[in-house]
Amino acid sequence: MTFHRSLIRRSALVAVTVAAGLVLAACASSSSGHDMSSMDSSSTPSASASASAGAHNAQDVAFAQQMITHHRQAIEMADLAATRASSSEVKSLATTIKGAQDPEIKTMSGWLTSWGEAVPEDMAGMGHDMSSGMPGMMSAADMTKLDKASGTEFDTMFLQMMVQHHQGAVEMAKTEQSKGAYGPAKTLAASVITAQTAEIKQMNSLLSK
Incomplete structure (x- = not known):
């Protein structure tokens, strides 16, 4: 009986750990996606500014x-x-x-x-x-x-x-x-x-x- 309870607890702990890992991974992915989006949007005005500056010679x-x-x-x-x-x-x-x-x-x-x-x-x-x-x-x-x-x-x-x-x-x-x-x-x-x-x-x- 004691062994059975211990097994249940270990299984629950593993499940929680796995779930936590998945949440962290998702957050990291979301954060990374946000940063890339931010970089893309910030690079566009810069490119436009360069094009504008080079529009005449x-x-x-x-x-x-x-x-x-x-x-x-x-x-x-x-x-x-x-x-x-x-x-x-x-x-x-x-x-x-x-x-x-x-x-x-x-x-x-x-x-x-x-x-x-x-x-x-x-x-x-x-x-x-x-x-x-x-x-x-x-x-x-x-x-x-x-x-x-x-x-x-x-x-x-x-x-x-x-x-x-x-x-x-x-x-x-x-x-x-x-x-x-x-x-x-x-x-x-x-x-x-x-x-x-x-x-x-x-x-x-x-x-x-």
Whole structure:
């Protein structure tokens, strides 16, 4: 009888031990699963942040900085047309150019700010030569000459200079398309190519009249 009770107790003890072991194993498994889930979820934002940080390259920065300065000079030229041009077509073209390029300057400035890069200072009208290193840019002497012209002389000079200016912008935009990494910048570059190529044709047509 005593032996039978002892056997029952041992069996119960073994059962309790086994049950306890199973509970601990389950807890360990649950804890491990939680940790892995936590690691997975924390790695996702990190990966996203890395992707975001690598969404642009040095070419995108150079394109934005240079095109802002390039656009500002085109707008400075367009502003002169309002009071110096004699052709209504030249005045209308100048208005179109300013209307397209001013918003693009704001867009590119926003990119540079978000990337922690410098937005070029606005040197328009200050007599500084901004032509260095950028295709199609007018020299300070060119801008002074245009500023002093009026009537049909201004019209011809404006169109000739703006054709050259646009050709430079198209060249810069093509470089961005081939070497840039930032999608919106490449899209803007495509827009510049399309719009300014059409305007070049229009200006050449006006010059041939």
